[in-house]
Amino acid sequence: MRFSSRTPADLDPNDVSAAADAARAAGHALIDLTSSNPTTAALPGAVSACERIAAALAAAAHAPYAPDPRGLRSAREAVVAYHATRGIADLRRAARR
Numbered sequence: 001m002r003f004s005s006r007t008p009a010d011l012d013p014n015d016v017s018a019a020a021d022a023a024r025a026a027g028h029a030l031i032d033l034t035s036s037n038p039t040t041a042a043l044p045g046a047v048s049a050c051e052r053i054a055a056a057l058a059a060a061a062h063a064p065y066a067p068d069p070r071g072l073r074s075a076r077e078a079v080v081a082y083h084a085t086r087g088i089a090d091l092r093r094a095a096r097r
Helices: 015-025 046-060 073-084 092-096
Strands: none
């Protein structure tokens, strides 16, 4: 197998990895902050946060989803108000549609 030229020829664990392995072998619980997957990091409170997120998503399943291809009405009205302060043509009709 060919590795990147940035990969050292010596693939032995570095001092930090060796110390972490020794701490785990001695029974110490460590949190791996190098993990790119927060669901596997065993962070305190992560389970309750996941449960709250799941409950919010379940509640949202009953909420109607009716997107408007023109965007939110409040956003369209804000654009009209912005242009109105600059004397640009009356766009109110377009925002109300």
